[in-house]
Amino acid sequence: MAQQSPGSSLTSLAVIAVVIAVIAGAFAYTGGWLSSDRLSGAKLVQALTPPTGPALGHRRNHAKGICFTGQFDANSNGTALSKAEVFAAGQYPVIGRFNFSTPDPNASDATSRVRGLGLQISTPDGAVWRSAMIDPPFFPVATPDAFYALLQASSSKEPDAMKNFAAAHPEIAAFGAWAGSAPWTPSYAGDTFNGLNAFLLVDSSGATHAVRWSLKPQAELKGMSGEEFAKLGPDHLAAEITARVAAAPQRWNMVVTVADPSDPTADPSKAWPADRKSVEVGTLTVDKIQPEADGPCRDINFDPTILPDGIMVSDDPFPAARSAAYAKSFALRMSEEKNYPRGDAAKEDTQP
Amino acid sequence: MSQLSTRFPGGRFTGLQRLLHWLMAICIIAMLFIGVGMVSTIAPKYVSLVTTHKTLGIAILILAVLRIVVRLRSGTPPLPRDLPGPMRLAAKLSHYVLYALMIAMPLLGWGTVSAGGYPVKLLWGIQLPAIAPHSDTLFTLLHTAHVTLAFAFFALILLHIAAGLFHALVRKDGVFESMAR
Numbered sequence: 001m002a003q004q005s006p007g008s009s010l011t012s013l014a015v016i017a018v019v020i021a022v023i024a025g026a027f028a029y030t031g032g033w034l035s036s037d038r039l040s041g042a043k044l045v046q047a048l049t050p051p052t053g054p055a056l057g058h059r060r061n062h063a064k065g066i067c068f069t070g071q072f073d074a075n076s077n078g079t080a081l082s083k084a085e086v087f088a089a090g091q092y093p094v095i096g097r098f099n100f101s102t103p104d105p106n107a108s109d110a111t112s113r114v115r116g117l118g119l120q121i122s123t124p125d126g127a128v129w130r131s132a133m134i135d136p137p138f139f140p141v142a143t144p145d146a147f148y149a150l151l152q153a154s155s156s157k158e159p160d161a162m163k164n165f166a167a168a169h170p171e172i173a174a175f176g177a178w179a180g181s182a183p184w185t186p187s188y189a190g191d192t193f194n195g196l197n198a199f200l201l202v203d204s205s206g207a208t209h210a211v212r213w214s215l216k217p218q219a220e221l222k223g224m225s226g227e228e229f230a231k232l233g234p235d236h237l238a239a240e241i242t243a244r245v246a247a248a249p250q251r252w253n254m255v256v257t258v259a260d261p262s263d264p265t266a267d268p269s270k271a272w273p274a275d276r277k278s279v280e281v282g283t284l285t286v287d288k289i290q291p292e293a294d295g296p297c298r299d300i301n302f303d304p305t306i307l308p309d310g311i312m313v314s315d316d317p318f319p320a321a322r323s324a325a326y327a328k329s330f331a332l333r334m335s336e337e338k339n340y341p342r343g344d345a346a347k348e349d350t351q352p
Numbered sequence: 353m354s355q356l357s358t359r360f361p362g363g364r365f366t367g368l369q370r371l372l373h374w375l376m377a378i379c380i381i382a383m384l385f386i387g388v389g390m391v392s393t394i395a396p397k398y399v400s401l402v403t404t405h406k407t408l409g410i411a412i413l414i415l416a417v418l419r420i421v422v423r424l425r426s427g428t429p430p431l432p433r434d435l436p437g438p439m440r441l442a443a444k445l446s447h448y449v450l451y452a453l454m455i456a457m458p459l460l461g462w463g464t465v466s467a468g469g470y471p472v473k474l475l476w477g478i479q480l481p482a483i484a485p486h487s488d489t490l491f492t493l494l495h496t497a498h499v500t501l502a503f504a505f506f507a508l509i510l511l512h513i514a515a516g517l518f519h520a521l522v523r524k525d526g527v528f529e530s531m532a533r
Contacts, residue, residue, distance in 0.1 A: 144394055
């Protein structure tokens with residue numbers, strides 16, 4: 001073996017130590033452990049957690065909800081915009097979830113202004129399209145960072161936190177106006193659910209079209225004031241949709257709105273002008289409701305980046321941010337399965 | 353097969369083995385960095401990082417299988433005769449664990465995606481079947497194993513690099529050169 005003086009051995013060992021330290025340091029930097037201000041899915045989920053702690057086993061937001069199944073009947077109008085099989089004429093199975101925004105699965109229905117619909121459509125080619133939509137016509141804030149700041153401001157004890165937030169993010173005013181004036185519908189069946197985020201549809205020639213999508217209810221229901229809605233009871237929405245769907249399937253038209261080149265695609269707080277071209281691509285039929293504890297939606301992450309070929313994310317930064325946060329929420333609640341028992345035990349357990 | 357060098361009595365790995373080693377070194381290190389990087393951010397690149405992670409993982413799985421087949425056929429150059437027993441044992445064991453992780457990590461990742469009820473969709477529209485049933489318990493088990501073993505894998509790779517450099521710079525016994533030259 002080659003001979004080496006003790007001095008040069010030490011130098012060599014030092015070189016090795018430096019190499020290892022540099023690689024380990026680069027790894028730590030990449031993992032964000034050296035950047036306390038980097039926003040991760042875990043941080044976003046943490047910010048959604050109420051001071052009393054998370055509801056173990058449940059989604060970290062939109063925690064109160066109920067499963068449905070049904071189908072999507074595509075009418076082929078969407079095939080001019082996207083090559084995805086889901087737009088080709090046909091009937092495709094659906095699993096979904098009605099819900100509203102709250103970290104508390106036992107929250108009273110009237111405590112939340114924002115209702116949601118999680119949707120999964122599967123097609124025979126094996127592709128899956130997931131989407132999570134809400135009923136406001138635009139998102140409260142323009143960027144994921146602003147959403148994080150909103151969560152921090154709203155849970156802050158600083159008296160001026162929300163005022164300062166609104167000054168820095170004036171787009172929140174439009175949402176405030178909507179929340180204060182929009183009528184409350186007495187049923188999920190009467191709600192319009194909007195994807196809000198812009199996506200790119202890819203047609204068979206490879207051309208892309210920036211779009212947003214919405215589900216417009218076929219049921220026409222009279223809205224009411226928040227006070228009137230609160231009188232319907234804390235668990236009205238789940239009981240109501242269960243009874244309504246048992247009596248007759250409920251339907252929504254899926255409408256895809258195509259952006260003009262001048263429309264903002266990266267900012268869901270800005271609605272596009274009402275006269276934009278819109279295409280009705282099919283009908284969602286909800287024909288069965290099941291409680292979440294035992295329902296098929298329970299273990300589904302309605303991650304809006306799960307898309308078939310023919311639908312892509314756009315420059316809208318929200319789907320990526322939501323995907324990251326949903327993945328964290330999903331991993332947490334999957335690991336807490338025992339805290340959210342299935343079956344009859346669940347019904348007793350989740351009563352306040 | 354292997355050309356014996358007078359300077360390195362241990363001989364060398366074959367050209368194919370060296371190619372596979374360095375190609376996989378790049379892939380696996382990139383993979384570990386992408387893995388910790390993607391979960392650190394909510395930025396738009398999150399989506400492409402996750403898709404790249406899945407695709408690269410399957411590529412590593414294929415390369416690892418190929419590599420083990422080549423290894424079984426071509427063997428390895430013998431370790432230097434004067435290598436102390438504990439180092440010899442560490443070398444042997446760490447390599448078995450490295451091979452096991454090269455196979456296990458992609459399978460655990462694939463299994464995690466499957467058990468989470470996600471479609472297994474890679475770059476270029478490649479769609480793979482699920483290899484595990486949709487199950488919260490299984491998802492948690494596989495996900496935890498995938499994450500925990502990722503850090504163990506990274507630590508072992510650091511050890512592997514340190515050992516390689518120790519052979520190259522301190523012992524100068526030809527072990528490093530058997531793969532590097």
